Amino acid sequence: MEYTRDIDNRWSFKEADTKEYTHCYHNYPAMMIPQVARTLMDEFCPKGKFELIFDPYAGSGTTLVEASIKGINSVGTDLNPLARLMSRVKTTHYDLDTIENLFSEIQFKIGFYFPSKVQNRNFDRISNYTFWYSEDSLLRLSYLNQLIESLDDYKDFFRLILSEVVRESSFTRNGEFKRFKMSEKQLKLFKPEVFKLFVTKGMRNINGLRQFNAIKRLPECTKICGFNSAIEIPSDIISNSSVDMVVTSPPYGDSHTTVAYGQFSRWANEWFGFENAKNLDSILMGGKKSAKEYFETESIRDILDEIKAKDFKRYQEVTSFLNDYWSSIKNVAKVVRNGGMICYVVGNRTVKGVQIPLDYFTAEMFEKCGFTHKITIVREIPNKRMPSKNSPTNVAGMKASTMSNEYIVIMEKNCD
Ligand SMILES: C[S@@+](CC[C@H](N)C(=O)[O-])C[C@H]1O[C@@H](n2cnc3c(N)ncnc32)[C@H](O)[C@@H]1O
Structure with a gap:
């Protein structure tokens, strides 16, 4: 079973500004x-009608923003409420003047902050809050929240700024996705400036919105x-x-052993009381x-058997993921029209020293659903958006190498 891979340096976009528009x-x-996302839409768009893009794992909404810029309708789904908030805010053309005025008002009010002005001092919705935050940070975050919650239609824009501050002013170790507390030494040096963080991020986002609003808006x-x-x-x-x-x-795997x-x-x-926050x-x-x-599967049969022989529990983790992935592919395949294209950007992770070619599995499963493999582009990940090392054992500090390439599987649904 052959699914051609093409190593193409052009796709690493080494010099590109990845933080344009609302992507920042x-x-x-x-x-x-x-x-x-942009180059896939340009170079591998389907022949004929090109009116609807779907992202079944929308995350922060990169595909949706790019579709919006091109004036193409899109649907994105994600089980993570924070991801949905991000996608919503990033694809909304908020009125810039109103946003700037509201931001100035917030800055004015934080200039006159006193702890006694904080109305909501109940943090029970946040697990172990005294372990993760200083009292001063909690009160300042709550004050920002209080100012934001009165903003009606514009609330989400400011909530997304606050979301980053909530994480960055906690005692979690910077640069890791998992929740590990800072060391005693780091804690002594850590003095989060909650309001300053909020203002800096707010200015960055307003700049992004300005760029996004400046693009000629197409109906979508x-x-x-x-x-x-x-x-x-x-x-x-x-x-x-x-x-x-x-x-x-x-x-590229379940969230417990891959990206959390x-x-x-x-x-x-x-913080926002969204559903399923804890699980x-x-x-x-x-x-x-x-x-x-x-x-x-034929394409990864030997690989799965090798992992099974080495560690049955890890094999079960892998197959649990692949079962869900296969169910999703079957459903996605049905909604794509004949002649439609799918582009899956996947990572091939390593389990027990064995690399799992998820690109082969993806191509094989879509083939079973009536798609033809066009090409798999191998792209280098230059700026490490993925951890090249992760901590699969959940033990802080224990690292295992994961990957530094992405595989873009491109397939077309066969015309009858
Ligand atoms: C690799 S990320 C997507 C990143 C996205 N392309 C971006 O640019 O931000 C994968 C996403 O899949 C979501 N996810 C995982 N399982 C899911 C499921 N069963 N249904 C919907 N979304 C799911 C995760 O919450 C995560 O946001």
């Missing part, structure tokens, strides 16, 4: 770079949803054979363990 808002694990509609494509794609949101192109980057989206997002999800990682792909394989 809020960090998120394993973000796709805008240039990848962006829908952001919270359904799980591994269960079903609701037909009232996307009907069968209606999608022209899928541009997405799925997780739930842990990274828990700060904001708990998100267990509802994402591969979060529920399944005892057997529900797919048939």
